[in-house]
Amino acid sequence: MEIALRELDLGDGRDVFEMLQEIPPEENGFMNSANALPFEQFPGYLRKQRESSEGIHLAENRVPQTIYWLMVDGKPVGFGKLRHCLNDSLRRSGGNIGYVIRPSERGKGYGNILLKELLKAAKDRGMSEVLLTVDEHNTPSRKVIEANGGVLASLSDGACSYWVRLL
Numbered sequence: 001m002e003i004a005l006r007e008l009d010l011g012d013g014r015d016v017f018e019m020l021q022e023i024p025p026e027e028n029g030f031m032n033s034a035n036a037l038p039f040e041q042f043p044g045y046l047r048k049q050r051e052s053s054e055g056i057h058l059a060e061n062r063v064p065q066t067i068y069w070l071m072v073d074g075k076p077v078g079f080g081k082l083r084h085c086l087n088d089s090l091r092r093s094g095g096n097i098g099y100v101i102r103p104s105e106r107g108k109g110y111g112n113i114l115l116k117e118l119l120k121a122a123k124d125r126g127m128s129e130v131l132l133t134v135d136e137h138n139t140p141s142r143k144v145i146e147a148n149g150g151v152l153a154s155l156s157d158g159a160c161s162y163w164v165r166l167l
């Protein structure tokens with residue numbers, strides 16, 4: 001099995017687009033704004049994400065965020081968002097990292113692999129710790145976080161906050 005975490009690229013094509021159509025627009029707080037997008041608008045979506053990664057044209061209350069695709073044997077199976085820093089809103093909900101596996105590829109261990117790769121990417125960016133927030137009842141995601149060294153810092157109003165140290 002060949003695993004690669006690939007940063008979003010302006011040349012991304014149909015394979016990534018089709019994965020984004022399979023992933024719901026919202027699930028457990030994870031947002032996929034590319035769902036239901038016409039293919040003609042995909043290049044604009046990619047450009048916007050690229051700008052966000054570089055901190056260009058950020059909407060109010062947004063921090064720079066980089067998107068990575070998880071590729072398994074050359075096929076996109078999921079993606080993650082890495083937010084380079086936190087603000088008050090992300091500290092409450094969202095954290096530094098969000099991730100999703102396309103429904104047809106769940107239950108195969110890819111969630112664990114995706115977070116492991118995202119944590120490496122965060123470390124490569126010089127981050128020393130990351131915050132992950134997750135719904136108390138999102139068992140698969142909590143297992144993924146705990147398998148990757150997440151330490152539960154708080155649980156309130158049904159939301160868990162985990163920190164992962166990267167040093």
Ligand SMILES: CC(C)(COP(=O)(O)OP(=O)(O)OC[C@H]1O[C@@H](n2cnc3c(N)ncnc32)[C@H](O)[C@@H]1OP(=O)(O)O)[C@@H](O)C(=O)NCCC(=O)NCCS
Nearest residue numbers: 028099100101106107108109110111112134139140141143
């Ligand atoms: C969370 C998510 C990424 C997990 O992806 P996945 O590829 O199915 O996860 P894995 O196959 O790596 O499994 C992770 C763990 O969850 C467990 N698991 C998977 N599905 C489960 C289920 N329905 N109920 C209970 N446990 C489950 C697995 O057994 C595994 O635990 P283990 O390592 O102890 O065996 C995926 O369910 C998803 O995309 N959910 C929607 C988006 C989301 O919730 N993102 C997280 C927001 S914080």
